[in-house]
Amino acid sequence: MDNNMPQAEPIKVKLQPNIDKIRKDLGNSDDIVIREIAFGVARAAIIYTDGLADKKMITDFILETPDQTTERDNLLEALKELAQKLGDYKEITNFQEIYSSILSGGTVLLLDGCSRGVSASTQGWKDRSISEPISQVVVRGPQEGFTETLRTNTSMIRRKIKNPNLWVETRQIGKVTKTDVAIMYINGIVNGKVVKEVRKRLDKINIDGILESGYIEELIQDETYSPFPTVNNSERPDSVAAALLEGRVAILVDGTPFVLIVPTLFISFFQTAEDYYQRADISTLLRMIRFISLFIAMVGPALYIGITTFHQELLPTQLLISLAAQREGVPFPAFIEALLMEITFEILREAGIRMPRPIGQAVSIVGTLVIGQAAVEAGIVSASMVIVVAITAISSFVITGYSMAISVRMLRFVIMGLAAAFGVFGIVVALIALVMHLCSLRSFGVPYMSPFAPFIPDDHKDTIFRLPHWAMTSRPRLISQRNIIREQMSRPAKPQK
Amino acid sequence: MIRKLSALISVLLLLVLLTGCWSRRELNELGIAVGIGVDKADKGYRVTVQIVSPGEIVSGKSSGNRTPVTVYEATAETIFEAIRKITTKSSREVYLAHLRVLIIGEQLAREGMEKALDHFSRDHEVRTDYFVIVAKDTTASNVLKVLTPIEKIPANNLYLSLNSSEKLWAPTATITLDELISDFVSEGKSPVLSAVSVIGGKAGHSQKNIENISPTGYLKYSGLAVLQGGKLVGYLNEKESKGYSYITDRVQNTVGLASCPNGGKLALEVISSKTKVKGKVVNDQPQIQIEVKTEENVGEVECELDLTKRETIAELEQLANQKVASIIKTTVKKVQNDYKSDIFGFGEAIHRADPAAWRQLKENWHEVFPKVDVIVNVHTEIRRIGTVANSFQNERKE
Numbered sequence: 001m002d003n004n005m006p007q008a009e010p011i012k013v014k015l016q017p018n019i020d021k022i023r024k025d026l027g028n029s030d031d032i033v034i035r036e037i038a039f040g041v042a043r044a045a046i047i048y049t050d051g052l053a054d055k056k057m058i059t060d061f062i063l064e065t066p067d068q069t070t071e072r073d074n075l076l077e078a079l080k081e082l083a084q085k086l087g088d089y090k091e092i093t094n095f096q097e098i099y100s101s102i103l104s105g106g107t108v109l110l111l112d113g114c115s116r117g118v119s120a121s122t123q124g125w126k127d128r129s130i131s132e133p134i135s136q137v138v139v140r141g142p143q144e145g146f147t148e149t150l151r152t153n154t155s156m157i158r159r160k161i162k163n164p165n166l167w168v169e170t171r172q173i174g175k176v177t178k179t180d181v182a183i184m185y186i187n188g189i190v191n192g193k194v195v196k197e198v199r200k201r202l203d204k205i206n207i208d209g210i211l212e213s214g215y216i217e218e219l220i221q222d223e224t225y226s227p228f229p230t231v232n233n234s235e236r237p238d239s240v241a242a243a244l245l246e247g248r249v250a251i252l253v254d255g256t257p258f259v260l261i262v263p264t265l266f267i268s269f270f271q272t273a274e275d276y277y278q279r280a281d282i283s284t285l286l287r288m289i290r291f292i293s294l295f296i297a298m299v300g301p302a303l304y305i306g307i308t309t310f311h312q313e314l315l316p317t318q319l320l321i322s323l324a325a326q327r328e329g330v331p332f333p334a335f336i337e338a339l340l341m342e343i344t345f346e347i348l349r350e351a352g353i354r355m356p357r358p359i360g361q362a363v364s365i366v367g368t369l370v371i372g373q374a375a376v377e378a379g380i381v382s383a384s385m386v387i388v389v390a391i392t393a394i395s396s397f398v399i400t401g402y403s404m405a406i407s408v409r410m411l412r413f414v415i416m417g418l419a420a421a422f423g424v425f426g427i428v429v430a431l432i433a434l435v436m437h438l439c440s441l442r443s444f445g446v447p448y449m450s451p452f453a454p455f456i457p458d459d460h461k462d463t464i465f466r467l468p469h470w471a472m473t474s475r476p477r478l479i480s481q482r483n484i485i486r487e488q489m490s491r492p493a494k495p496q497k
Numbered sequence: 498m499i500r501k502l503s504a505l506i507s508v509l510l511l512l513v514l515l516t517g518c519w520s521r522r523e524l525n526e527l528g529i530a531v532g533i534g535v536d537k538a539d540k541g542y543r544v545t546v547q548i549v550s551p552g553e554i555v556s557g558k559s560s561g562n563r564t565p566v567t568v569y570e571a572t573a574e575t576i577f578e579a580i581r582k583i584t585t586k587s588s589r590e591v592y593l594a595h596l597r598v599l600i601i602g603e604q605l606a607r608e609g610m611e612k613a614l615d616h617f618s619r620d621h622e623v624r625t626d627y628f629v630i631v632a633k634d635t636t637a638s639n640v641l642k643v644l645t646p647i648e649k650i651p652a653n654n655l656y657l658s659l660n661s662s663e664k665l666w667a668p669t670a671t672i673t674l675d676e677l678i679s680d681f682v683s684e685g686k687s688p689v690l691s692a693v694s695v696i697g698g699k700a701g702h703s704q705k706n707i708e709n710i711s712p713t714g715y716l717k718y719s720g721l722a723v724l725q726g727g728k729l730v731g732y733l734n735e736k737e738s739k740g741y742s743y744i745t746d747r748v749q750n751t752v753g754l755a756s757c758p759n760g761g762k763l764a765l766e767v768i769s770s771k772t773k774v775k776g777k778v779v780n781d782q783p784q785i786q787i788e789v790k791t792e793e794n795v796g797e798v799e800c801e802l803d804l805t806k807r808e809t810i811a812e813l814e815q816l817a818n819q820k821v822a823s824i825i826k827t828t829v830k831k832v833q834n835d836y837k838s839d840i841f842g843f844g845e846a847i848h849r850a851d852p853a854a855w856r857q858l859k860e861n862w863h864e865v866f867p868k869v870d871v872i873v874n875v876h877t878e879i880r881r882i883g884t885v886a887n888s889f890q891n892e893r894k895e
Contacts, residue, residue: 309521309522312592312595317597324549324551328525333521417513420521421513
């Protein structure tokens with residue numbers, strides 16, 4: 001570790017050895033710019049990283065060097081004064097500080113004959129502009145998504161919550177990458193214990209690099225050996241702001257638009273931002289559709305296998321006969337048939353996602369033909385199986401949380417196997433085991449299945465149902481334990497009679 | 498830890514892989530039986546099974562030159578044996594869960610069918626929602642061999658036709674196996690079964706038959722079969738069957754004929770009917786009171802009647818009362834005199850009303866039943882007269 005990173009060696013008085021050392025330590029990297037200028041009576045060096053620092057600011061600075069009359073002793077003061085014009089500055093005394101400043105876009109000014117330097121923040125690199133979040137699209141609602149720049153992201157949340165109690169704590173994680181990670185919460189609403197726990201878990205991270213918030217998620221989640229995600233993520237500032245208002249903690253990582261939200265409940269993966277922007281009754285209906293989709297996505301093919309190979313008596317006679325007619329001549333058992341189709345579909349999906357967009361379309365056309373038409377006509381699979389697989393696939397897209405949708409995809413295969421071996425009994429056993437597992441999970445101390453288990457009647461205003469905003473008077477009880485009153489019960493204004 | 502975990506996982510895998518797929522049956526391994534018939538054979542039973550050929554049923558897939566169902570027969574000493582014996586002819590296992598009708602051949606019915614029903618009530622695979630029907634003047638095997646138009650599966654045709662005729666026409670009864678068995682064991686009630694007859698002899702056995710616009714061979718429900726002590730004793734004709742339906746409160750909707758006060762015909766639609774059978778013992782003599790309340794609509798008028806007048810409606814109500822009462826009385830008389838079988842459940846009514854008296858009566862209920870005094874009271878209300886008031890035939894005359 002120490003071989004890679006320069007030590008906290010103090011800055012020398014003479015300028016030239018300092019420059020030499022910097023050159024040597026940074027391996028003569030081309031993008032490190034060291035410009036030597038005359039600064040009043042003395043010589044000075046301006047050091048910055050090309051591409052990270054704003055060149056225009058630096059040029060403005062150079063033009064304003066003091067005249068020759070300034071006393072040599074006052075030059076450092078003059079330097080600080082100038083730096084102040086640029087923005088915030090810091091006095092630095094060792095090489096460690098020089099490096100961390102220039103590598104994060106700052107500019108360091110060293111003066112000949114002075115063992116102290118000044119670092120000015122001149123960050124100005126190229127970043128992606130704010131654009132629509134691609135993973136969480138809404139019809140109605142803000143169309144802005146987070147970007148890769150931490151500062152932009154915090155500002156977007158600040159713009160939504162203009163409150164002095166919105167606090168940000170920043171730290172650097174990753175021994176090599178030194179990635180900025182910010183914790184955001186609303187003091188007074190958040191549960192202090194959760195914040196403390198988040199800090200503790202983040203401080204425990206001992207890894208060389210953080211390239212995406214997924215690293216953090218995996219390192220701080222409660223349970224690694226679980227198919228279910230206990231940390232939610234969002235690309236949408238409005239979703240994160242809503243989570244903060246409920247007393248959750250947001251973890252922002254520099255370099256990714258995905259912000260982590262803890263504590264996360266099972267139900268969070270079925271709530272979308274849009275639920276709160278459109279009318280409550282419609283949102284409730286859509287929520288129910290999502291739960292039905294969850295059920296279909298998880299046990300759809302399994303139920304088909306279980307019922308058609310073990311419990312044919314459950315089917316209405318007409319349906320049984322028409323299913324049996326479709327299976328005439330199909331060479332595989334229902335389970336193999338389902339597995340074949342499911343795997344084909346997963347291959348197509350993976351291919352469609354990773355392919356460049358124009359080729360992706362070609363993949364989907366081939367896929368539709370293969371799955372939909374040819375397989376049935378060739379008599380390899382039955383038409384009803386194609387219907388089951390298709391409705392299952394579409395259902396799995398309805399689950400709003402992508403991380404939850406992936407786990408459901410995985411569990412589907414396990415349940416299919418059990419259905420093939422034990423029929424509906426196997427499905428029931430699998431579901432019971434799943435419920436037991438879900439109830440045992442916690443996310444930062446909050447039971448994962450709350451408010452279902454433990455059952456909290458008050459919190460059901462925003463689970464399967466989404467009550468109108470005037471009725472959402474309290475925050476989720478177990479998340480924000482201190483300050484749960486959100487508003488007084490207030491009926492909406494009505495026209496006077 | 499890892500060793501323990503892997504041991505646990507392998508045990509679970511063994512559980513799935515070794516016991517797995519026990520009793521698994523793919524859909525195309527099943528011979529879905531929709532109708533089963535039981536006939537008397539020299540030794541034991543002759544069982545006929547109507548099995549669906551799924552490929553021929555589904556639209557767009559059928560080849561058209563094979564029958565939608567296939568009938569297999571086997572003879573054995575017990576029914577269970579006979580069903581299993583069918584596998585020597587059929588490629589698929591007989592799957593009874595979707596049975597729609599169980600048909601009892603006339604000969605077996607006359608000699609007693611109780612013993613033949615044990616397997617059907619015992620086997621776990623068979624559901625109890627199928628109808629039990631008697632093949633009138635023929636064998637069950639002949640009934641199951643008739644192909645039907647519109648409904649490709651003949652057993653389904655029998656099932657649906659019985660259902661709809663009970664709902665709209667009344668002189669049939671949908672009796673499922675458990676209803677039949679509970680009537681068998683009841684002391685104060687004897688069972689009836691719907692009877693089906695084959696018209697056109699063997700003409701219905703070939704697919705040629707259903708290529709005709711009006712098939713020469715077909716199946717037809719013809720009244721009810723009266724059972725006594727598990728044996729068939731006779732049949733009720735259509736009118737008597739309707740009387741039976743009135744008494745046992747099975748009428749949901751039917752059409753009744755009445756004659757106009759001054760000649761001509763009139764059809765009344767019964768839209769709802771409620772019957773209460775009350776038992777009473779007067780001077781050691783059991784007495785039955787039948788109260789029928791019906792609501793009717795005027796459905797067809799073929800005579801001169803001024804339906805706009807209130808008195809006419811009252812008159813019609815009287816007519817309807819008499820009509821229904823006479824149907825009921827004829828039925829009771831016929832059953833009391835000819836069959837001496839308490840199919841109406843009069844015994845149960847007396848049992849409910851006077852348990853003490855019933856204890857003495859039930860010993861020789863068989864002899865008492867024909868002498869039971871039956872009082873019939875019908876109360877009819879006419880609700881609607883249709884979309885016209887007086888028949889247009891009358892207007893022309895004026």
